[in-house]
Amino acid sequence: MSIHINAEAGKIAPTVLFPGDPLRAKYFAEKYLENPETVSDLRGMYCLSGEYKGKRVSFMGSGMGQASLSIYANELYRDYGVEQIIRIGSCGSIQEHVKVNQIILAQGACTNGNMNRRRFNNLDFAAISDFTLLSKAYTTARDRGLDVHVGNILSTDSFYDSHPEEWKLWASYAVLGIEMESAELYTLAASYGKKALSILTVSDSLLDSSHDILQDREKGMGAMAELALALA
Numbered sequence: 001m002s003i004h005i006n007a008e009a010g011k012i013a014p015t016v017l018f019p020g021d022p023l024r025a026k027y028f029a030e031k032y033l034e035n036p037e038t039v040s041d042l043r044g045m046y047c048l049s050g051e052y053k054g055k056r057v058s059f060m061g062s063g064m065g066q067a068s069l070s071i072y073a074n075e076l077y078r079d080y081g082v083e084q085i086i087r088i089g090s091c092g093s094i095q096e097h098v099k100v101n102q103i104i105l106a107q108g109a110c111t112n113g114n115m116n117r118r119r120f121n122n123l124d125f126a127a128i129s130d131f132t133l134l135s136k137a138y139t140t141a142r143d144r145g146l147d148v149h150v151g152n153i154l155s156t157d158s159f160y161d162s163h164p165e166e167w168k169l170w171a172s173y174a175v176l177g178i179e180m181e182s183a184e185l186y187t188l189a190a191s192y193g194k195k196a197l198s199i200l201t202v203s204d205s206l207l208d209s210s211h212d213i214l215q216d217r218e219k220g221m222g223a224m225a226e227l228a229l230a231l232a
């Protein structure tokens with residue numbers, strides 16, 4: 001057990017699929033895993049472990065924002081010996097060519113948050129994904145005929161931003177979309193010598209306020225989960 005995870009030692013798989021929403025973790029675990037077992041439920045942040053095509057895999061919620069993800073990712077890498085964390089999240093598009101329900105493989109993650117400024121004494125760190133996971137996700141996605149984009153994203157600290165037009169600055173530097181966790185995940189993976197990748201389904205567009213609808217979200221998120229499972 002760790003401070004925020006009440007799984008017994010050995011109960012969490014080396015690969016963790018990590019959505020923000022703990023109920024999404026539970027839903028996908030029950031949908032895709034054989035013999036899914038709830039191994040942690042502290043604060044309702046479910047972690048379920050089971051088997052997928054003979055490999056042990058866990059699904060766990062990270063909560064929303066870098067501060068929440070950081071607590072769980074630290075404990076997974078450090079206390080549970082997790083080797084790779086694959087975030088399966090949602091994001092908003094900030095590019096015309098990135099459409100709702102398409103998938104972004106986050107090659108790198110910028111941030112407007114303060115955690116890396118503190119960590120690196122105000123210097124800049126380029127938070128990047130693991131190349132082996134990224135390239136395998138890309139080839140698998142292409143083989144499956146999925147609409148996938150690869151590039152930079154922004155991990156913001158504020159869903160309701162006090163600078164509502166600031167996304168245009170990031171967009172002018174080819175950033176594809178906005179979510180709230182990946183920069184911290186990639187930085188922690190680097191610090192522990194482990195692997196991480198964020199796979200994101202586009203749920204909305206900041207350009208035209210388009211949004212996914214429930215049935216399409218189910219399908220889009222399912223394709224993302226199946227892509228992440230292929231990396232396990």
Ligand SMILES: O=P(O)(O)O[C@H]1O[C@H](CO)[C@@H](O)[C@H]1O
Pocket residue numbers: 019020021063064065088089090091159179180181
């Ligand atoms: O769908 P998830 O994984 O929660 O990701 C996105 O959705 C939440 C905001 O609604 C933030 O956590 C953001 O990163």
Ligand SMILES: O=c1cc[nH]c(=O)[nH]1
Pocket residue numbers: 090091092093159178179180203204
């Ligand atoms: O953080 C997020 C997630 C989904 N959509 C957004 O616009 N922002």
